[in-house]
């Protein structure tokens with residue numbers, strides 16, 4: 339029974355999450371089934387890690403084939419999936435090199451280390467003076483360095499002392515960002531759409547302005563596409579909609595196809611080439627299983643099918659949600675199959691909306707009080723999008 343299983347799941351773990359009381363036993367495509375046999379439309383999709391749905395047959399096949407060959411070598415040796423994965427992902431990104439890691443936070447840490455080393459070795463910044471500019475309300479992960487530049491007190495409080503070397507500016511404010519750049523600034527690190535803070539899309543011209551000002555000042559533009567990238571918004575990268583090409587892409591989540599954790603950074607040789615043996619690494623980063631699944635993910639993205647679905651179904655989703663504005667919803671934001679929805683706090687909290695939706699067989703997750711986020715897998719159908727919107731309409735009364 340679900341109630342027993344919820345209690346059991348909480349009994350022997352730290353309570354660092356507040357999950358909805360659903361205990362999932364199976365998943366296929368856009369749907370999951372709980373231990374009592376009830377089905378739910380998964381409209382969170384592992385925070386975009388499941389862009390291709392649960393157990394996409396191509397990805398499961400790639401994983402199974404690799405399980406039968408070799409799963410781990412460590413980077414002490416080279417394996418036959420590594421070269422092809424790096425080449426194929428680099429090509430997808432339009433960059434010369436990639437460096438695979440595991441979690442999103444590790445990709446962010448990699449980007450920070452590379453930017454600092456580039457600053458000292460290429461830009462000529464004095465030792466220990468490198469500055470990286472980040473945005474208010476960012477979410478880049480949970481390591482001690484990353485939470486050092488978070489503006490979310492829950493993420494930061496009691497985890498100090500904090501890593502220095504970051505300056506926080508308001509998101510979307512080009513003048514503030516420009517004013518923060520000085521001769522020691524090595525990088526600007528941004529999400530092209532802020533996911534965790536409620537799917538916040540920056541004002542038109544902002545990302546192009548960031549590109550112009552970073553280029554003019556010999557500052558790297560590091561674009562965190564860990565949640566926004568790999569098809570979610572209708573392109574490989576959310577920043578592509580603006581025509582901007584950053585110096586580095588940070589990827590994760592969907593890169594592992596919801597099967598294994600795979601992350602990576604992609605950049606040209608003049609940037610990633612600063613790393614030499616012994617200066618960075620990970621036992622599991624770029625392992626054979628990860629590379630095999632990652633190659634299959636890149637293969638799916640090359641078809642363009644998932645990006646096209648995100649565009650078409652995204653229009654349908656946003657049209658449906660716009661209809662609810664003024665009827666229990668204060669605002670809707672987003673792009674492609676990604677929406678941040680501000681529930682009228684007079685009606686209910688985001689958490690209450692999620693619980694009611696769960697009862698009606700739709701899984702979503704709240705963020706920051708009254709906002710809920712919809713990010714269904716890109717394999718969802720039009721009928722399923724309509725179902726999710728209708729269920730939300732019911733919940734809002």
Ligand SMILES: Cc1ncc(COP(=O)(O)O)c(C=O)c1O
Pocket residue numbers: 385441442443444446477478479480529533534562563564565566590591
């Ligand atoms: C934009 C962004 N960057 C980084 C991360 C961290 O990824 P991970 O949880 O895999 O460390 C997340 C996770 O939600 C994210 O949304």
